[in-house]
Amino acid sequence: MFEICADPRSLEGLTWLSCYLTTPKHSAMYFSILTVLGMLLAVVPPILMLGFAGALARRSKIAPIRWFGLGYTSIVRGVPDIVFFLFFPIALDQAVEYIRHKIKCSDVLEPIYQGNDFVVCQAAKMPLGTSDQFYHEAWGFSLAVITFAIVFGAFTANTLHGALNAVPKGQLETARAFGMSERQTFWRVHMPQMWVYALPGLSNLWMILIKATPLLFLLGVKDIVYWAKELGSMKTQVYAYAHPDWRVWYFLALLVFYLFLTWISQRVFDRIFARASRGMAVAT
Amino acid sequence: MSCAQTFSDYAFRSLGYGERLLPKTDITFCEQVVLIGSGMIWNVYFGVLAIIFGFIFATALAFARVNGGAVLRWPADIFVFVFRGSPLFIQFFFAYELFVQIPRMGFEWDLGFMVLSAQTSWLTKAWLGALVVLFLNTSAYSAEIFTGALRAVPKGDVEAANAFGMNGRTKFRRIVFPTMLRLAWPSYSNEAIFLFHSTALIFFSGFPAWRRKGDGLYYANYFAENTFNPFVAYPIVAVYFILLTLLIVGFFGLVNKRLNKHIPDAPKVKFRFATVIGR
Numbered sequence: 001m002f003e004i005c006a007d008p009r010s011l012e013g014l015t016w017l018s019c020y021l022t023t024p025k026h027s028a029m030y031f032s033i034l035t036v037l038g039m040l041l042a043v044v045p046p047i048l049m050l051g052f053a054g055a056l057a058r059r060s061k062i063a064p065i066r067w068f069g070l071g072y073t074s075i076v077r078g079v080p081d082i083v084f085f086l087f088f089p090i091a092l093d094q095a096v097e098y099i100r101h102k103i104k105c106s107d108v109l110e111p112i113y114q115g116n117d118f119v120v121c122q123a124a125k126m127p128l129g130t131s132d133q134f135y136h137e138a139w140g141f142s143l144a145v146i147t148f149a150i151v152f153g154a155f156t157a158n159t160l161h162g163a164l165n166a167v168p169k170g171q172l173e174t175a176r177a178f179g180m181s182e183r184q185t186f187w188r189v190h191m192p193q194m195w196v197y198a199l200p201g202l203s204n205l206w207m208i209l210i211k212a213t214p215l216l217f218l219l220g221v222k223d224i225v226y227w228a229k230e231l232g233s234m235k236t237q238v239y240a241y242a243h244p245d246w247r248v249w250y251f252l253a254l255l256v257f258y259l260f261l262t263w264i265s266q267r268v269f270d271r272i273f274a275r276a277s278r279g280m281a282v283a284t
Numbered sequence: 285m286s287c288a289q290t291f292s293d294y295a296f297r298s299l300g301y302g303e304r305l306l307p308k309t310d311i312t313f314c315e316q317v318v319l320i321g322s323g324m325i326w327n328v329y330f331g332v333l334a335i336i337f338g339f340i341f342a343t344a345l346a347f348a349r350v351n352g353g354a355v356l357r358w359p360a361d362i363f364v365f366v367f368r369g370s371p372l373f374i375q376f377f378f379a380y381e382l383f384v385q386i387p388r389m390g391f392e393w394d395l396g397f398m399v400l401s402a403q404t405s406w407l408t409k410a411w412l413g414a415l416v417v418l419f420l421n422t423s424a425y426s427a428e429i430f431t432g433a434l435r436a437v438p439k440g441d442v443e444a445a446n447a448f449g450m451n452g453r454t455k456f457r458r459i460v461f462p463t464m465l466r467l468a469w470p471s472y473s474n475e476a477i478f479l480f481h482s483t484a485l486i487f488f489s490g491f492p493a494w495r496r497k498g499d500g501l502y503y504a505n506y507f508a509e510n511t512f513n514p515f516v517a518y519p520i521v522a523v524y525f526i527l528l529t530l531l532i533v534g535f536f537g538l539v540n541k542r543l544n545k546h547i548p549d550a551p552k553v554k555f556r557f558a559t560v561i562g563r
Contacts, residue, residue, distance in 0.1 A: 075522075075526075078522075078525065078526045078529050079481075079522040079525050079526060080481035080482065080484040080485075080501070080525055081481070082481075082484050082485055082488065082501065083484065083501060083504075083518055083521055083522055083525070086501070086504075086505055086508070086514075086518065087508075087514050087518040090508065090514040091514050091515065091518075094512075094514070113512075113513065117512055118512035118513070210371075211370070211371040211372070211373075212371070213371075214371050214373040214374055215373060217373075218488055225373075225374070225377070228377075229377075232381075245381075245384075245385075247377075247381045248378065248381035248382050248384075248385055251374060251377045251378035251381055252378060254374050254377075254378075255366075255370045255374050255375070255378055258369065258370045258371055258374060259365075259366065259369045259370050262369040262370070263369060
């Protein structure tokens with residue numbers, strides 16, 4: 001970065017540290033913080049959509065849809081989320097490649113599952129073996145987003161389901177007495193009021209979502225956990241910046257980073273609560 | 285190889301007994317079920333011990349936060365904030381690296397009739413190191429639940445106890461503690477469920493599975509990687525966890541009944557899953 005950093009071996013003390021902390025690899029680590037934050041923002045819309053779909057499915061008048069909604073929310077809750085984080089990326093990857101294989105290589109007759117191997121033709125690979133590294137990382141990131149959406153969508157569905165039930169019946173009856181149709185009642189009275197009841201649960205989920213982001217590491221995304229392990233491990237004299245095993249410091253930094261993130265979120269939510277419960281008869 | 289043979293070979297593989305080599309080729313369904321089940325022993329071990337020790341420590345923490353002076357309240361608050369505010373995944377990583385740095389030492393305690401010895405290097409092994417982290421983590425989450433319950437103990441009950449002339453200890457044992465437990469129990473059951481779920485994280489974060497003695501998910505991951513088929517091993521481990529969850533729900537439901545015995549029309553056990561979902 002700086003010119004004084006040209007020869008790291010001659011440096012000492014604070015100058016060494018400032019040079020050390022600005023190496024390209026460290027920049028990649030700081031950039032991966034953006035990956036985490038971007039991931040957090042990217043998953044919210046699909047989570048809310050799946051959550052809504054799940055909550056509405058559980059209220060559906062058609063029994064199979066109701067069962068599906070109930071099954072979706074209970075299975076995801078009964079099993080550790082890490083199982084899903086290991087399962088879905090491979091499963092989705094294989095499903096996509098399987099379908100592409102069936103479409104693009106219909107002339108290949110060999111079975112896809114050969115003993116302990118999963119074999120699809122080259123054209124069906126996702127992304128293609130020839131494509132840019134960027135596409136590989138983007139594909140991995142998308143799989144991670146979908147996995148997070150599926151898991152947290154179930155939790156959200158549960159929260160929203162509870163919130164929809166928590167709206168006082170009198171409010172809905174009044175709406176009907178005013179002559180609103182069922183649809184109008186839902187959009188004008190039920191939904192707007194539901195949010196206040198859902199907020200505590202949703203804020204809780206947001207905290208859990210933040211604390212689940214390090215699991216990205218398990219999905220093969222180069223996130224901050226990856227960089228902390230990579231940069232913190234012992235560097236011998238071969239490296240420009242030699243240092244002993246510093247992983248404990250890197251993980252301490254991560255710990256502080258996450259504490260800060262949850263602390264900030266809590267403060268923001270406290271404000272939103274105060275705002276949202278204005279004019280509502282909610283006992284808090 | 286018959287399934288009974290597989291069972292005798294691999295049932296206690298996760299503890300180091302039986303066949304050492306894991307199946308590599310022609311992996312059968314039976315082998316997957318037995319080995320993953322064998323790994324679940326670790327999940328139960330971590331969960332049960334962390335819950336028992338965590339319960340005691342969490343009660344102490346909750347009392348420190350509510351009744352303790354500033355000297356006790358501050359450290360307890362900070363402890364709860366740190367362990368609830370950061371991901372368990374990172375806590376495992378951090379603790380492992382920290383334990384590795386501790387100089388290797390041996391300790392011996394002469395109890396008169398026997399000599400206890402301990403080594404700091406044990407902390408780098410999952411069976412102790414991960415247990416310590418899990419214990420501290422569940423203590424923090426449970427302490428938060430217990431604190432809320434302790435603040436909700438009806439004032440009238442405590443005043444009545446005072447009027448009866450109960451001293452502090454009797455009051456605690458007969459009035460405050462049982463009431464706190466009764467109020468906290470539904471949320472605490474949730475915490476127990478998710479503690480068992482988070483035991484699945486251990487062998488994926490820092491703590492290595494020594495000689496491939498891992499937990500249920502560790503073996504499931506092994507099979508999924510070796511067969512390139514995630515559709516068998518992961519559902520098996522999911523079913524094991526659902527069974528475990530049902531067992532916990534059953535056990536905590538029984539205790540809940542006992543705690544609410546004296547209450548007319550005791551509310552049915554209601555598990556509010558949404559309170560604590562993961563860490």
